[in-house]
Amino acid sequence: MNKANLEMLGRIHSIESLGTVDGPGMRYVLFLQGCPMRCQYCHNPDTWRLSGGRDMSVEEVLEDYESYRPYLKGGGITCTGGEPLLQMSFIIALFTEARQRGLHTCLDTSGITFRREGQTYERFLQLIEVTDLFLLDLKHIDNRSHQILTGCENSAILNFSQFLNENEKDVWIRHVVIPGITDGIQDLYNLGLFIGSLDNVKALEILPYHTMGVSKYEAMGIAYPLEGIAPAEPEAVDRARLVILKGITDKKRERRL
Numbered sequence: 001m002n003k004a005n006l007e008m009l010g011r012i013h014s015i016e017s018l019g020t021v022d023g024p025g026m027r028y029v030l031f032l033q034g035c036p037m038r039c040q041y042c043h044n045p046d047t048w049r050l051s052g053g054r055d056m057s058v059e060e061v062l063e064d065y066e067s068y069r070p071y072l073k074g075g076g077i078t079c080t081g082g083e084p085l086l087q088m089s090f091i092i093a094l095f096t097e098a099r100q101r102g103l104h105t106c107l108d109t110s111g112i113t114f115r116r117e118g119q120t121y122e123r124f125l126q127l128i129e130v131t132d133l134f135l136l137d138l139k140h141i142d143n144r145s146h147q148i149l150t151g152c153e154n155s156a157i158l159n160f161s162q163f164l165n166e167n168e169k170d171v172w173i174r175h176v177v178i179p180g181i182t183d184g185i186q187d188l189y190n191l192g193l194f195i196g197s198l199d200n201v202k203a204l205e206i207l208p209y210h211t212m213g214v215s216k217y218e219a220m221g222i223a224y225p226l227e228g229i230a231p232a233e234p235e236a237v238d239r240a241r242l243v244i245l246k247g248i249t250d251k252k253r254e255r256r257l
């Protein structure tokens with residue numbers, strides 16, 4: 001136990017004490033405040049501001065975790081957001097202490113702040129030391145479309161994916177199918193080619209776009225960017241999965257030649 005780690009404060013949006021979709025097993029899921037992206041389909045716009053939420057120390061989080069530990073067998077702790085990388089020092093401190101208690105650590109991130117330079121890079125090396133699993137959201141493989149969809153380029157995200165691969169860190173990749181936006185056949189195939197160039201991908205989750213976040217936009221008084229776009233049908237998700245898998249298979253075959 002390290003006193004400085006335990007006293008480190010994080011800005012917390014909310015806690016899901018028994019989460020089932022953010023990593024293996026039943027998990028304690030911490031939603032962190034702050035995100036530099038503005039994904040048009042974001043269902044958590046209330047996490048965008050770093051100044052929102054409330055402060056919690058690493059010690060308080062771990063004490064709270066302990067009260068649920070009997071129900072979290074086979075699970076662990078997941079940090080999501082928002083974009084948890086905006087609170088990197090807190091994540092590193094929390095995961096360091098969690099690991100010492102034998103907990104599985106998982107980070108749900110876009111990787112948007114990744115840089116292969118100076119102190120930032122050093123921090124990422126520390127981060128991967130204490131993180132067992134990354135849930136990586138690949139939002140759009142085409143850079144121009146990614147910019148339109150999220151307000152940011154995808155170069156840091158793809159670079160981060162390669163960094164995790166080089167360091168043999170386990171990754172689950174997620175992709176959200178938005179009708180007319182992220183379901184183009186060529187883009188899905190290209191996404192598959194990219195994923196096929198990685199050797200550390202343990203799972204692929206193709207998720208349907210949904211509109212459950214719309215009420216939050218209304219409550220916050222901001223226009224919903226994807227107004228009029230219907231949720232993705234199961235068939236569209238199945239089709240996207242097949243195209244991505246074809247890209248992965250083709251890339252793996254090409255690499256074996």
Ligand code: SF4
Nearest residue numbers: 035037038039042082
């Ligand atoms: S990265 Fe996540 S939290 Fe940030 S805007 Fe996109 S969907 Fe929302």
